[in-house]
Amino acid sequence: MQLRKKAAELPQDVITWIERWLLEPIDARVYAMVRITYGIMALGIVLELWSLREHLFSEGGMSYHRPDLLFYILFKWVRSSAGVSAMMAVAGLAACMVIAGLFTRFALAVLYLWNFAYCAIGYPAEAGYDGIERIVGFILLLGPPMRMWSLEARIGAKAPEGSFLRRFFGPRGATEPRYALRLMQWQLAIIYIATVWLKAPDNYWRSGELMAYFMMSMYSNFPFAAWAWLGKTSVLMTWYTLFAETTIPFALMLAGTDKFFRRFAFLLGVGLHGGIAITSTIGMFSLSMVPLYAAYLMPEDIDDVAALVARLRRKSSAPSAAATASTPSVAKVAKS
Amino acid sequence: MAAMVSANLPSGTAFGNSLRRPFGHYIGYVGLWQNWVMFHTIPHFHKIRPVLVASYAGGSKTEHGPMLPGLTKYEHRTRLGSLFFRYVWPTGDINPYAESYLRKACGEVARQTGHKPASVTLRLDSYRLMPLNEVRQTHKTSKPASDTSALNVPCS
Secondary structure, eight states: OHHHHHHHHHHHHHHHHHHHHHHOEEEHHHHHHHHHHHHHHHHHHHHHHHTTHHHHHSTTSSSOOOTTOOTTOGGGTOOSHHHHHHHHHHHHHHHHHHHHTSSHHHHHHHHHHHHHHHHHHSGGGOOHHHHHHHHHHHHHHHSOOOOTTSHHHHHHHHSOTTSHHHHHHOOOOSEEESHHHHHHHHHHHHHHHHHHHHHTTOHHHHHTOHHHHHHHSTTBSSOOGGGGGOHHHHHHHHHHHHHHHHHHHHHHHHHTTOHHHHHHHHHHHHHHHHHHHHHBSOHHHHHHHHHHHHTTOOHHHHHHHHHHHHHHHHHHHHHHHHHHHHSOOHHHHHHO | OHHHHHTTSOSSSTTTTTTTHHHHHHHHHHTOOOOOOSSSSOOOEEEEEEEEEEEOTTSOEEEEOOBTTTTBOOOOOHHHHHHHHHHHSOOTTTHHHHHHHHHHHHHHHHHHHSSOOSEEEEEEEEEEEOOHHHHHHHSOSEEEEEEEEEEEEEOO
16 A cells, blocks of 8 residues: 555656756856856867967868858858957857856857857867867756856846846846756766776776876877886876776765765866876866866855865965054154 | 767667667757767877878879968877878768868969879878887887878869
Protein backbone atom coordinates (compact mmCIF):
# COMPACT_ATOMS: atom_id res chain seq x y z
CA MET A 1 0.00 0.00 0.00
CA GLN A 2 2.79 2.32 1.09
CA LEU A 3 4.85 1.29 -1.96
CA ARG A 4 1.96 1.89 -4.34
CA LYS A 5 1.41 5.34 -2.88
CA LYS A 6 5.08 6.17 -3.30
CA ALA A 7 5.06 4.89 -6.89
CA ALA A 8 2.05 7.06 -7.66
CA GLU A 9 3.80 10.11 -6.22
CA LEU A 10 7.07 9.44 -8.03
CA PRO A 11 6.32 11.33 -11.29
CA GLN A 12 5.20 14.38 -9.35
CA ASP A 13 8.27 14.15 -7.09
CA VAL A 14 10.57 13.95 -10.11
CA ILE A 15 8.92 16.98 -11.71
CA THR A 16 9.17 18.91 -8.43
CA TRP A 17 12.84 17.99 -8.12
CA ILE A 18 13.64 19.04 -11.71
CA GLU A 19 11.70 22.26 -11.23
CA ARG A 20 13.58 23.05 -8.04
CA TRP A 21 16.93 22.09 -9.58
CA LEU A 22 16.41 24.37 -12.57
CA LEU A 23 14.37 27.21 -11.13
CA GLU A 24 15.36 27.59 -7.50
CA PRO A 25 16.36 31.17 -6.73
CA ILE A 26 20.06 31.96 -6.58
CA ASP A 27 21.82 35.13 -5.47
CA ALA A 28 21.85 37.53 -8.43
CA ARG A 29 25.51 38.33 -7.72
CA VAL A 30 26.41 34.90 -9.11
CA TYR A 31 24.91 35.89 -12.46
CA ALA A 32 26.81 39.18 -12.23
CA MET A 33 30.07 37.28 -11.75
CA VAL A 34 29.31 35.06 -14.75
CA ARG A 35 28.39 38.09 -16.87
CA ILE A 36 31.56 40.00 -15.99
CA THR A 37 33.92 37.04 -16.48
CA TYR A 38 32.20 36.20 -19.77
CA GLY A 39 32.66 39.79 -20.97
CA ILE A 40 36.35 39.68 -20.05
CA MET A 41 36.77 36.40 -21.91
CA ALA A 42 34.98 37.73 -25.00
CA LEU A 43 37.12 40.88 -24.96
CA GLY A 44 40.24 38.72 -24.62
CA ILE A 45 39.29 36.76 -27.73
CA VAL A 46 38.63 39.94 -29.74
CA LEU A 47 42.05 41.28 -28.71
CA GLU A 48 43.70 37.97 -29.53
CA LEU A 49 42.15 37.95 -33.01
CA TRP A 50 42.70 41.64 -33.75
CA SER A 51 46.15 41.26 -35.32
CA LEU A 52 44.94 38.28 -37.38
CA ARG A 53 41.77 39.92 -38.66
CA GLU A 54 43.08 40.57 -42.15
CA HIS A 55 44.52 37.04 -42.50
CA LEU A 56 41.53 35.20 -41.09
CA PHE A 57 38.43 37.16 -42.00
CA SER A 58 38.94 39.46 -44.99
CA GLU A 59 38.10 38.55 -48.57
CA GLY A 60 41.77 38.00 -49.49
CA GLY A 61 42.58 36.09 -46.30
CA MET A 62 43.01 32.41 -45.57
CA SER A 63 39.40 31.57 -44.71
CA TYR A 64 36.64 30.33 -46.94
CA HIS A 65 33.61 32.54 -47.50
CA ARG A 66 31.48 29.65 -48.64
CA PRO A 67 28.62 30.61 -50.94
CA ASP A 68 25.99 28.91 -48.77
CA LEU A 69 26.64 30.99 -45.63
CA LEU A 70 23.46 31.54 -43.63
CA PHE A 71 22.10 35.09 -43.73
CA TYR A 72 22.96 35.75 -40.08
CA ILE A 73 26.64 34.93 -40.62
CA LEU A 74 27.82 38.53 -40.80
CA PHE A 75 30.82 37.73 -42.99
CA LYS A 76 28.37 36.93 -45.78
CA TRP A 77 27.92 40.71 -46.03
CA VAL A 78 31.14 42.11 -44.56
CA ARG A 79 34.42 41.15 -46.23
CA SER A 80 36.51 44.25 -46.77
CA SER A 81 39.44 45.09 -44.56
CA ALA A 82 37.74 48.15 -43.10
CA GLY A 83 34.46 46.28 -42.64
CA VAL A 84 36.17 43.46 -40.74
CA SER A 85 37.99 45.97 -38.51
CA ALA A 86 34.74 47.81 -37.80
CA MET A 87 32.98 44.55 -37.00
CA MET A 88 35.68 43.58 -34.54
CA ALA A 89 35.59 47.02 -32.93
CA VAL A 90 31.83 46.58 -32.44
CA ALA A 91 32.45 43.13 -30.90
CA GLY A 92 35.05 44.65 -28.54
CA LEU A 93 32.60 47.37 -27.56
CA ALA A 94 29.88 44.77 -26.97
CA ALA A 95 32.23 42.85 -24.68
CA CYS A 96 32.87 46.03 -22.67
CA MET A 97 29.10 46.62 -22.46
CA VAL A 98 28.60 43.11 -21.11
CA ILE A 99 31.28 43.72 -18.48
CA ALA A 100 29.67 47.02 -17.46
CA GLY A 101 26.13 45.65 -17.77
CA LEU A 102 24.78 48.14 -20.26
CA PHE A 103 22.19 46.96 -22.80
CA THR A 104 23.46 43.54 -21.77
CA ARG A 105 21.03 41.41 -23.77
CA PHE A 106 21.74 43.37 -26.95
CA ALA A 107 25.50 43.20 -26.38
CA LEU A 108 25.27 39.44 -25.77
CA ALA A 109 23.40 39.05 -29.06
CA VAL A 110 26.14 40.99 -30.88
CA LEU A 111 28.85 38.80 -29.35
CA TYR A 112 26.94 35.65 -30.19
CA LEU A 113 26.51 36.67 -33.84
CA TRP A 114 30.15 37.72 -34.01
CA ASN A 115 31.33 34.37 -32.66
CA PHE A 116 29.03 32.47 -35.01
CA ALA A 117 30.37 34.49 -37.93
CA TYR A 118 34.08 34.12 -37.26
CA CYS A 119 33.79 30.43 -36.42
CA ALA A 120 31.84 29.77 -39.61
CA ILE A 121 34.41 31.21 -41.97
CA GLY A 122 37.53 30.71 -39.82
CA TYR A 123 36.58 27.14 -38.88
CA PRO A 124 40.10 25.71 -39.47
CA ALA A 125 41.48 28.22 -36.97
CA GLU A 126 38.72 27.64 -34.42
CA ALA A 127 39.90 26.86 -30.90
CA GLY A 128 38.07 25.08 -28.08
CA TYR A 129 37.56 28.34 -26.25
CA ASP A 130 35.66 29.80 -29.22
CA GLY A 131 33.13 27.03 -28.63
CA ILE A 132 32.95 27.91 -24.94
CA GLU A 133 32.36 31.57 -25.82
CA ARG A 134 29.55 30.64 -28.23
CA ILE A 135 27.83 28.18 -25.89
CA VAL A 136 28.05 30.38 -22.78
CA GLY A 137 26.89 33.35 -24.88
CA PHE A 138 23.87 31.40 -26.10
CA ILE A 139 22.95 30.33 -22.56
CA LEU A 140 23.31 33.87 -21.18
CA LEU A 141 21.21 35.18 -24.03
CA LEU A 142 18.38 32.91 -22.85
CA GLY A 143 19.07 33.51 -19.16
CA PRO A 144 17.40 35.98 -16.80
CA PRO A 145 18.47 39.66 -16.86
CA MET A 146 21.82 40.04 -15.12
CA ARG A 147 21.25 43.44 -13.60
CA MET A 148 23.20 43.10 -10.37
CA TRP A 149 26.41 45.19 -10.41
CA SER A 150 25.46 46.80 -13.71
CA LEU A 151 25.09 50.25 -15.22
CA GLU A 152 21.56 49.28 -16.18
CA ALA A 153 20.65 48.95 -12.49
CA ARG A 154 22.11 52.40 -11.75
CA ILE A 155 20.26 54.00 -14.65
CA GLY A 156 17.05 52.22 -13.71
CA ALA A 157 17.30 53.26 -10.06
CA LYS A 158 17.70 56.92 -10.99
CA ALA A 159 15.01 56.97 -13.67
CA PRO A 160 11.58 58.38 -12.69
CA GLU A 161 8.82 55.95 -11.82
CA GLY A 162 6.86 54.80 -14.89
CA SER A 163 9.46 56.03 -17.38
CA PHE A 164 10.80 54.00 -20.30
CA LEU A 165 14.20 53.52 -18.65
CA ARG A 166 12.60 52.45 -15.39
CA ARG A 167 10.50 49.88 -17.22
CA PHE A 168 13.52 48.39 -18.99
CA PHE A 169 16.22 48.75 -16.35
CA GLY A 170 14.11 48.85 -13.21
CA PRO A 171 15.32 47.08 -10.07
CA ARG A 172 14.95 43.33 -9.80
CA GLY A 173 15.05 41.16 -6.71
CA ALA A 174 18.22 39.93 -5.06
CA THR A 175 17.71 36.50 -6.60
CA GLU A 176 17.21 35.06 -10.09
CA PRO A 177 16.11 31.59 -11.26
CA ARG A 178 19.06 29.29 -11.59
CA TYR A 179 18.39 27.54 -14.93
CA ALA A 180 21.07 29.29 -17.01
CA LEU A 181 23.71 28.56 -14.38
CA ARG A 182 22.63 24.93 -14.35
CA LEU A 183 23.14 24.70 -18.11
CA MET A 184 26.64 26.13 -17.72
CA GLN A 185 27.42 23.73 -14.90
CA TRP A 186 26.30 20.89 -17.13
CA GLN A 187 28.50 22.16 -19.96
CA LEU A 188 31.56 22.34 -17.69
CA ALA A 189 31.00 18.75 -16.58
CA ILE A 190 30.65 17.61 -20.19
CA ILE A 191 33.90 19.29 -21.22
CA TYR A 192 35.89 17.47 -18.55
CA ILE A 193 34.18 14.11 -18.95
CA ALA A 194 34.57 14.22 -22.75
CA THR A 195 38.25 15.14 -22.60
CA VAL A 196 39.07 12.45 -20.00
CA TRP A 197 37.19 9.92 -22.12
CA LEU A 198 39.51 10.75 -25.02
CA LYS A 199 42.73 11.01 -23.02
CA ALA A 200 42.54 8.10 -20.63
CA PRO A 201 43.16 5.28 -23.17
CA ASP A 202 46.31 6.97 -24.52
CA ASN A 203 49.61 5.38 -23.47
CA TYR A 204 51.41 8.70 -23.01
CA TRP A 205 48.76 9.88 -20.55
CA ARG A 206 48.87 6.58 -18.69
CA SER A 207 52.68 6.39 -18.51
CA GLY A 208 52.86 10.01 -17.33
CA GLU A 209 55.19 10.97 -20.20
CA LEU A 210 52.70 13.29 -21.86
CA MET A 211 53.66 16.45 -20.00
CA ALA A 212 57.36 15.96 -20.80
CA TYR A 213 56.50 15.98 -24.51
CA PHE A 214 53.99 18.78 -24.13
CA MET A 215 56.51 20.98 -22.33
CA MET A 216 59.07 20.50 -25.14
CA SER A 217 56.49 21.26 -27.81
CA MET A 218 55.45 24.42 -29.64
CA TYR A 219 52.63 24.89 -27.11
CA SER A 220 55.01 25.37 -24.20
CA ASN A 221 56.39 28.61 -22.83
CA PHE A 222 59.49 26.71 -21.67
CA PRO A 223 60.28 24.26 -24.49
CA PHE A 224 63.61 22.92 -23.23
CA ALA A 225 65.22 19.50 -23.55
CA ALA A 226 65.59 19.43 -19.73
CA TRP A 227 62.01 18.07 -19.50
CA ALA A 228 63.30 14.72 -20.74
CA TRP A 229 65.17 14.33 -17.45
CA LEU A 230 62.24 15.43 -15.28
CA GLY A 231 60.44 12.11 -15.47
CA LYS A 232 58.80 12.22 -12.03
CA THR A 233 57.67 15.84 -12.52
CA SER A 234 56.11 14.84 -15.82
CA VAL A 235 54.26 11.91 -14.23
CA LEU A 236 52.92 14.11 -11.43
CA MET A 237 51.80 16.84 -13.85
CA THR A 238 50.19 14.36 -16.25
CA TRP A 239 48.34 12.42 -13.60
CA TYR A 240 47.32 15.61 -11.78
CA THR A 241 45.65 16.76 -15.02
CA LEU A 242 43.72 13.50 -15.33
CA PHE A 243 42.84 13.50 -11.62
CA ALA A 244 41.62 17.11 -11.71
CA GLU A 245 39.64 16.65 -14.93
CA THR A 246 38.00 13.51 -13.53
CA THR A 247 37.32 14.90 -10.07
CA ILE A 248 36.22 18.50 -10.75
CA PRO A 249 32.87 17.83 -12.48
CA PHE A 250 31.72 15.29 -9.89
CA ALA A 251 33.00 17.28 -6.90
CA LEU A 252 31.24 20.40 -8.16
CA MET A 253 28.02 18.65 -9.16
CA LEU A 254 27.77 16.64 -5.95
CA ALA A 255 29.01 19.37 -3.61
CA GLY A 256 25.69 21.20 -3.64
CA THR A 257 25.92 23.58 -0.72
CA ASP A 258 28.92 21.79 0.81
CA LYS A 259 31.55 24.50 1.05
CA PHE A 260 34.49 22.15 1.51
CA PHE A 261 33.92 20.03 -1.60
CA ARG A 262 33.10 23.03 -3.76
CA ARG A 263 36.23 24.90 -2.75
CA PHE A 264 38.33 21.75 -3.08
CA ALA A 265 37.11 21.50 -6.69
CA PHE A 266 37.79 25.22 -7.27
CA LEU A 267 41.30 24.72 -5.93
CA LEU A 268 41.88 21.78 -8.28
CA GLY A 269 40.64 23.97 -11.15
CA VAL A 270 42.94 26.83 -10.19
CA GLY A 271 45.86 24.39 -10.14
CA LEU A 272 44.94 22.95 -13.52
CA HIS A 273 44.09 26.13 -15.41
CA GLY A 274 46.62 28.30 -13.58
CA GLY A 275 49.24 25.78 -14.63
CA ILE A 276 48.05 25.86 -18.24
CA ALA A 277 48.05 29.68 -18.25
CA ILE A 278 51.60 29.90 -16.91
CA THR A 279 53.31 27.09 -18.79
CA SER A 280 51.59 27.08 -22.17
CA THR A 281 50.65 29.30 -25.07
CA ILE A 282 46.95 28.48 -24.65
CA GLY A 283 46.27 30.69 -21.65
CA MET A 284 43.10 31.97 -23.34
CA PHE A 285 41.58 28.55 -22.71
CA SER A 286 42.06 29.03 -18.98
CA LEU A 287 40.38 32.45 -19.17
CA SER A 288 37.46 30.96 -21.07
CA MET A 289 36.80 28.41 -18.32
CA VAL A 290 36.32 31.09 -15.64
CA PRO A 291 32.63 31.90 -16.44
CA LEU A 292 31.82 28.18 -16.30
CA TYR A 293 33.41 27.92 -12.87
CA ALA A 294 31.66 31.14 -11.79
CA ALA A 295 28.35 29.37 -12.49
CA TYR A 296 29.11 27.14 -9.49
CA LEU A 297 29.64 30.03 -7.06
CA MET A 298 27.40 30.27 -4.01
CA PRO A 299 26.56 33.52 -2.18
CA GLU A 300 28.86 32.58 0.72
CA ASP A 301 31.82 32.37 -1.69
CA ILE A 302 31.21 35.95 -2.83
CA ASP A 303 30.69 37.07 0.79
CA ASP A 304 33.94 35.43 1.87
CA VAL A 305 35.92 36.99 -1.00
CA ALA A 306 34.40 40.42 -0.22
CA ALA A 307 35.31 39.98 3.47
CA LEU A 308 38.84 38.93 2.53
CA VAL A 309 39.28 41.97 0.26
CA ALA A 310 37.95 44.27 3.00
CA ARG A 311 40.33 42.70 5.54
CA LEU A 312 43.30 43.13 3.18
CA ARG A 313 42.29 46.74 2.53
CA ARG A 314 42.07 47.46 6.25
CA LYS A 315 45.44 45.82 6.78
CA SER A 316 47.11 47.80 3.98
CA SER A 317 45.55 51.09 5.13
CA ALA A 318 46.34 50.45 8.83
CA PRO A 319 50.11 51.15 8.63
CA SER A 320 49.55 54.31 6.59
CA ALA A 321 46.88 55.48 9.06
CA ALA A 322 49.26 54.80 11.93
CA ALA A 323 52.00 56.68 10.10
CA THR A 324 49.63 59.62 9.54
CA ALA A 325 48.68 59.63 13.23
CA SER A 326 52.31 59.64 14.36
CA THR A 327 53.32 62.43 11.92
CA PRO A 328 52.36 65.94 13.07
CA SER A 329 50.09 67.52 10.49
CA VAL A 330 51.23 70.46 8.42
CA ALA A 331 48.65 72.66 10.14
CA LYS A 332 49.88 71.68 13.62
CA VAL A 333 53.52 72.26 12.63
CA ALA A 334 52.60 75.66 11.17
CA LYS A 335 50.73 76.61 14.36
CA SER A 336 53.59 75.65 16.62
CA MET B 1 21.22 19.52 -21.76
CA ALA B 2 20.48 16.52 -23.92
CA ALA B 3 21.74 18.41 -26.99
CA MET B 4 25.04 19.17 -25.22
CA VAL B 5 25.52 15.47 -24.49
CA SER B 6 24.42 14.50 -27.97
CA ALA B 7 26.95 16.89 -29.54
CA ASN B 8 29.73 14.89 -27.86
CA LEU B 9 28.59 11.38 -28.71
CA PRO B 10 30.92 9.48 -31.05
CA SER B 11 29.39 8.64 -34.41
CA GLY B 12 31.45 5.47 -34.93
CA THR B 13 29.38 3.22 -32.66
CA ALA B 14 26.66 0.74 -33.60
CA PHE B 15 24.17 3.57 -33.09
CA GLY B 16 25.83 5.52 -35.92
CA ASN B 17 24.41 9.01 -36.05
CA SER B 18 21.00 8.03 -34.72
CA LEU B 19 21.69 9.40 -31.21
CA ARG B 20 22.77 12.75 -32.61
CA ARG B 21 20.13 13.09 -35.29
CA PRO B 22 17.24 14.35 -33.13
CA PHE B 23 19.36 17.33 -32.06
CA GLY B 24 21.33 17.78 -35.27
CA HIS B 25 19.51 20.83 -36.60
CA TYR B 26 19.24 22.46 -33.18
CA ILE B 27 22.98 21.99 -32.55
CA GLY B 28 23.86 23.37 -35.99
CA TYR B 29 21.56 26.37 -35.97
CA VAL B 30 22.27 27.61 -32.44
CA GLY B 31 25.98 26.73 -32.47
CA LEU B 32 26.19 24.02 -29.82
CA TRP B 33 28.66 21.93 -31.81
CA GLN B 34 31.70 21.12 -29.73
CA ASN B 35 34.81 18.98 -29.74
CA TRP B 36 36.93 18.47 -26.68
CA VAL B 37 39.86 16.69 -28.31
CA MET B 38 42.47 18.60 -26.37
CA PHE B 39 45.88 16.93 -26.48
CA HIS B 40 44.39 13.45 -26.36
CA THR B 41 47.92 12.31 -27.20
CA ILE B 42 51.32 14.03 -27.30
CA PRO B 43 51.96 17.03 -29.53
CA HIS B 44 54.47 16.16 -32.24
CA PHE B 45 56.20 19.43 -33.04
CA HIS B 46 58.72 21.67 -31.34
CA LYS B 47 58.52 24.31 -34.02
CA ILE B 48 56.77 24.65 -37.38
CA ARG B 49 57.25 26.74 -40.50
CA PRO B 50 54.61 26.36 -43.21
CA VAL B 51 55.73 27.29 -46.73
CA LEU B 52 53.68 27.83 -49.86
CA VAL B 53 55.19 26.00 -52.86
CA ALA B 54 54.27 27.10 -56.39
CA SER B 55 55.11 24.77 -59.30
CA TYR B 56 55.45 26.05 -62.88
CA ALA B 57 54.89 24.39 -66.21
CA GLY B 58 58.63 23.97 -66.92
CA GLY B 59 59.11 22.04 -63.65
CA SER B 60 60.58 24.92 -61.65
CA LYS B 61 59.32 25.71 -58.15
CA THR B 62 59.21 28.81 -55.99
CA GLU B 63 58.63 29.16 -52.26
CA HIS B 64 56.56 31.87 -50.59
CA GLY B 65 55.32 32.90 -47.19
CA PRO B 66 52.00 31.16 -46.48
CA MET B 67 50.10 34.11 -44.99
CA LEU B 68 47.35 35.62 -47.12
CA PRO B 69 46.96 38.34 -48.15
CA GLY B 70 50.48 39.36 -49.03
CA LEU B 71 52.33 35.99 -48.93
CA THR B 72 54.04 37.15 -45.75
CA LYS B 73 56.14 34.91 -43.55
CA TYR B 74 54.56 32.66 -40.93
CA GLU B 75 54.68 34.01 -37.40
CA HIS B 76 53.69 31.46 -34.83
CA ARG B 77 50.33 31.78 -33.13
CA THR B 78 48.51 28.79 -31.71
CA ARG B 79 45.48 29.42 -33.94
CA LEU B 80 47.58 29.72 -37.07
CA GLY B 81 49.44 26.53 -36.17
CA SER B 82 46.10 24.72 -35.97
CA LEU B 83 45.00 26.23 -39.27
CA PHE B 84 48.10 25.09 -41.15
CA PHE B 85 48.02 21.61 -39.58
CA ARG B 86 44.47 21.30 -40.84
CA TYR B 87 45.43 22.58 -44.29
CA VAL B 88 48.41 20.20 -44.61
CA TRP B 89 46.40 17.20 -43.37
CA PRO B 90 42.85 18.18 -44.34
CA THR B 91 39.89 16.07 -43.26
CA GLY B 92 36.65 16.00 -45.25
CA ASP B 93 35.16 19.04 -43.52
CA ILE B 94 38.36 21.08 -43.98
CA ASN B 95 38.92 20.23 -47.68
CA PRO B 96 36.82 23.11 -49.09
CA TYR B 97 38.63 25.60 -46.83
CA ALA B 98 42.08 24.26 -47.81
CA GLU B 99 41.21 24.27 -51.53
CA SER B 100 39.87 27.81 -51.31
CA TYR B 101 43.08 28.90 -49.55
CA LEU B 102 45.29 27.33 -52.24
CA ARG B 103 43.19 28.85 -55.04
CA LYS B 104 43.58 32.30 -53.48
CA ALA B 105 47.31 31.59 -53.11
CA CYS B 106 47.52 30.88 -56.88
CA GLY B 107 46.20 34.36 -57.64
CA GLU B 108 48.41 36.01 -55.04
CA VAL B 109 51.59 34.33 -56.36
CA ALA B 110 50.68 35.30 -59.93
CA ARG B 111 50.05 38.89 -58.87
CA GLN B 112 53.29 39.21 -56.92
CA THR B 113 55.65 37.42 -59.33
CA GLY B 114 53.94 38.18 -62.63
CA HIS B 115 54.03 34.46 -63.49
CA LYS B 116 51.03 32.25 -63.09
CA PRO B 117 51.99 28.93 -61.46
CA ALA B 118 50.64 25.61 -62.73
CA SER B 119 49.77 24.46 -59.23
CA VAL B 120 50.21 25.40 -55.60
CA THR B 121 50.62 23.31 -52.46
CA LEU B 122 51.57 23.74 -48.83
CA ARG B 123 54.69 22.28 -47.18
CA LEU B 124 55.17 22.09 -43.44
CA ASP B 125 58.83 22.36 -42.43
CA SER B 126 59.18 21.52 -38.78
CA TYR B 127 61.23 20.33 -35.88
CA ARG B 128 59.55 17.09 -34.87
CA LEU B 129 59.85 16.00 -31.24
CA MET B 130 62.09 12.98 -30.63
CA PRO B 131 61.37 10.16 -28.16
CA LEU B 132 62.48 11.00 -24.62
CA ASN B 133 65.37 8.52 -24.61
CA GLU B 134 66.79 10.15 -27.79
CA VAL B 135 66.40 13.60 -26.24
CA ARG B 136 68.43 12.39 -23.25
CA GLN B 137 71.17 11.06 -25.59
CA THR B 138 71.37 13.99 -27.97
CA HIS B 139 70.33 16.84 -25.64
CA LYS B 140 68.07 18.02 -28.48
CA THR B 141 64.30 18.14 -28.30
CA SER B 142 63.63 17.55 -31.98
CA LYS B 143 64.91 16.94 -35.46
CA PRO B 144 64.08 18.62 -38.79
CA ALA B 145 61.23 17.16 -40.83
CA SER B 146 59.13 18.14 -43.79
CA ASP B 147 55.60 17.16 -44.81
CA THR B 148 53.72 18.18 -47.92
CA SER B 149 49.97 18.57 -48.15
CA ALA B 150 48.04 15.94 -50.04
CA LEU B 151 46.26 18.81 -51.76
CA ASN B 152 47.95 20.24 -54.83
CA VAL B 153 45.56 22.67 -56.42
CA PRO B 154 45.94 23.48 -60.15
CA CYS B 155 45.86 27.20 -60.93
CA SER B 156 43.22 27.50 -63.61
